[in-house]
Amino acid sequence: MSSCSSGSVATGTAHLLATRAGGVLTLTLNRPEVRNAFSREMLEALAAMLDFAAGARDIRVVVLAGAGGTFCAGGDLTRLAAGESIFGPADAPAVRLAAQKALQRATVVRLRELDKPSIALIEGAAVGAGLGLALACDLRYAGASAMLRTGFGRLGLAGDFGCTWSLNRLVGASRALELLYLSPPLTAARAQELGLVTETVPDERLGTHVSELAERLTAVPPDAVKAMKRHVARAHDHDLASCADAEAEWHVRLLESGAHRAAVRAITRGRVRAAGTLATPENSGAKQS
Secondary structure, rough: OOOOOEEEEOOOOOOOOEEEEEEEEEEEEOOOOOOOOOHHHHHHHHHHHHHHHHHHHOOOOOEEHHHHOEOOOOOOHHHHHHHOOOOOOOOHHHHHHHHHHHHHHHHHHHHHHHOEEEEEEEEEEEEEEEHHHHHHEEEEEEEEEEEOOOOOHOEEEOOOOOOHHHHHHHHHHHHHHHHHHHHHOOEEEHHHHHHHOOOOOOHHHHHHHHHHHHHHHHOOOOHHHHHHHHHHOOOOOHHHHHHHHHHHHHHHHHHHHHHHHHHHHHHHHHHHHHHHOOOOHHHHHHHHO
């Protein structure tokens, strides 16, 4: 895989596109003819690209998007209707189970545990396992016309790709069950009210908004990002005292970092310049008049 600072990155399949712009890696699910439904090739390439992002020091942010105005429909209904699975032969459930477990861990779990900010750019539909993929990202920005839906109950299924785990974390058990049982289509605005979407953005501004945000995130020092993500994850299943202890340990460690010292110097210089501007003769005279 190329390590160039900008341009396309080979993924090994047309089902996933990858581009780099500075410290931002954008991964685009690319099966628009089936609303970017999963394929084995897509998931394997996504897993490989997440590994690539994790190991590349100059990649600071990962953005996940879908081609053709749709985020992801999850499972391929045409294959499901034919009794087929992207994970293996229909008559080999153990093979399918092992493959699905491995690819779930390599995609949604890997995305969730990535020590770098991840953003889902949601256009159109995010449904089923596609919704699970979006919910695994740290931040989710949706176009105003986007629609989110669990979809599982309508198909006699119960959820996969971490969807139930993420829903429970984000909206609580009762609301998660409602969304799973009834599978209501959620507008982007309603999804934001529930806490599934970070922000709803006008469709025509969505791409620019996410690009600008991702660029801002590249300026946050990587070690600070890593600590923030670990603190927030720990807070779900540890008490206040142990979380505060962990914060203190990272705080002391980060105080010794070059990134912290550089940031303090920059802020201090900015304040000195601002104070100097306020103390110019013109300003002094204005105060005396």
